[in-house]
Amino acid sequence: MSGTTQDDYTDRYARRVRGMTTSEIRALFSVASRPEVVSLAGGSPYIAALPLDAVGEMLGKLASESGTTSLQYGIGQGTVELRERICEVMSLSGIHGASPDDVVVTVGGQQALDLIARLFLDPGDVVLAEGPTYVGALGVFQAAQAQVRHVAIDADGLIPAALSAAIEASGRRAKFLYLIPTYQNPAGVTLSDARRDEILDICERAGLLVVEDDPYGMLSFEGDAPLPLRARRRDGVFYVSTFSKTFAPGLRVGWILAPHAVREKLVMASEAAILCPSAFAQGAVTQYLTTMPWREQIKVYREIYRERRDALLGALHDLMPAGTSWTHPAGGLFVWTTLPDGLDSKAMMPRAIAARVAYVPGTGFYADGTGTANMRLNFSFAEPARLREGVRRLAGVMEQELAMRAVFGSTVAGSGGPHRRRGPAAADAPGPDLA
Numbered sequence: 001m002s003g004t005t006q007d008d009y010t011d012r013y014a015r016r017v018r019g020m021t022t023s024e025i026r027a028l029f030s031v032a033s034r035p036e037v038v039s040l041a042g043g044s045p046y047i048a049a050l051p052l053d054a055v056g057e058m059l060g061k062l063a064s065e066s067g068t069t070s071l072q073y074g075i076g077q078g079t080v081e082l083r084e085r086i087c088e089v090m091s092l093s094g095i096h097g098a099s100p101d102d103v104v105v106t107v108g109g110q111q112a113l114d115l116i117a118r119l120f121l122d123p124g125d126v127v128l129a130e131g132p133t134y135v136g137a138l139g140v141f142q143a144a145q146a147q148v149r150h151v152a153i154d155a156d157g158l159i160p161a162a163l164s165a166a167i168e169a170s171g172r173r174a175k176f177l178y179l180i181p182t183y184q185n186p187a188g189v190t191l192s193d194a195r196r197d198e199i200l201d202i203c204e205r206a207g208l209l210v211v212e213d214d215p216y217g218m219l220s221f222e223g224d225a226p227l228p229l230r231a232r233r234r235d236g237v238f239y240v241s242t243f244s245k246t247f248a249p250g251l252r253v254g255w256i257l258a259p260h261a262v263r264e265k266l267v268m269a270s271e272a273a274i275l276c277p278s279a280f281a282q283g284a285v286t287q288y289l290t291t292m293p294w295r296e297q298i299k300v301y302r303e304i305y306r307e308r309r310d311a312l313l314g315a316l317h318d319l320m321p322a323g324t325s326w327t328h329p330a331g332g333l334f335v336w337t338t339l340p341d342g343l344d345s346k347a348m349m350p351r352a353i354a355a356r357v358a359y360v361p362g363t364g365f366y367a368d369g370t371g372t373a374n375m376r377l378n379f380s381f382a383e384p385a386r387l388r389e390g391v392r393r394l395a396g397v398m399e400q401e402l403a404m405r406a407v408f409g410s411t412v413a414g415s416g417g418p419h420r421r422r423g424p425a426a427a428d429a430p431g432p433d434l435a
C-alpha cells in the first residue's frame, strides 16, 4: 500500500537482508541537507570547481557525434580505450606497466568492492579492515554475510602488530585485508612508507589477499603520496580506484586492477550484475582524459581542498573544547575527531542538528558498535567561512553537553556515557551522498 511505512514482507526476506535496518541517524541525515544546516557530514567532491560548460559541450558531442556506440550496449570488462587511459592514470600514481587486459571497469569503486566480495566471501568468512573503515565497504561485506574484524590504526595508518594479532585470531576464515592506505576515509591518515612493505609481507606470509582501495591518492596537499601497495607487489593485491573524486562521482566510473587469473571471473560477476558498465559514462571519462586538462583539474581540486582543510583545522584549533583531538590529513576529504571524555557523538547528533550543524558519528565506520567517541568531519564541500561556522556551532553543542555532564553526570550528556553500545552498527551508515 503506498504511503505506509509498515513492512509486510519481513518474513520473506533473504537472510542477508536481516542486517539492513534503518536508524534514527539515517533520518537525521535527511535534515542535514537543508540549506540552514552546515553539513560537515558529506563525502561529496566540490563539483562546482569543474569547467561545467566545457564538460557539457563534451557530453553533447559524445551523443551527437558517436551516439551509435556511446548510447549502445558495451562489453562487460569496459572499453579498451578507457582501460588504456586507466593504465596511464595509474602510472601517475607509480603503478607502471599494468595491462589494460587486467583492468575491469566498474560502476564506481563501490561496485569494484562488491565484485571482489562476490568472488571471495562466503557467509561467515572474515574480512580484516582498518578500524574505522569506509562505510560503503562495511555495507558490501555485510551483504556478503561476512564478519568484519577491525585492525587498529594510528597516525601512520594500520598497525602491523595489530594486523598480525588479528590474523592469528581469525585463523583460516580470514579471506582478505581491505584497506584504504592513502588519505583514509574516514580517519584521514596515511599508511607510512615504512609500514607498507611490512603489511604486504605479513599478508603474504599468512596467504591473505590484499584489497587496496585508493580513491584519494591523487588528492595530496603535501607532496606526493607514498607508492600504492600494488606498485610494490602484484601478486595477491587487488587495486581499486575511481574517477569519483578526481573527476565526477555522477558518472559512476571506477575500476579494479586484478591479478590476471582472476580478471575473467570478475567480468563474469559484473555481467551477471549489470551486463556492462555504461558506455556513455565510459565515453565521457575517456573523452575527458583525452581532450581536457584533467591533470590541471586535479591540481585545482587539491588547492581548494588544501585551503579548506586548513580552514577546518584552524577552526578546530581555535574553537574546540579542551580534550578534543583530531587527525591532520595530508590529502583526501576528511578529518577524524575524538571527543572529550564521556561525550557520545551519536547521542549528541539530534542536538547538533538542532544547532544546525551535521557530522557523521563514528559508529557508522565500525561493524561492532565502537566509535561513539568519534566523528568524521568533511572539508571538501563547504567553503572556508562555512566550515568555521560549522565548527563554531559544533563546539557550542559540545560545550553544552560538557556543562550538562558536569551538573547531572554521564546519563544526561550521552546515551549512557561510559556504556558504549556494542553490536551491529551498519544501520548508522549514512546514505550514498554522505559516503
Ligand SMILES: Cc1ncc(COP(=O)(O)O)c(C=O)c1O
Binding pocket: 043, 107, 108, 109, 110, 111, 134, 136, 180, 185, 213, 215, 241, 242, 243, 244, 249, 253, 254, 435
Ligand atoms: C574509500 C572509498 N572507497 C570507495 C568509494 C566509492 O566510490 P565510488 O563513488 O567510486 O563508488 C568511496 C566513496 O566515498 C570511498 O571513500
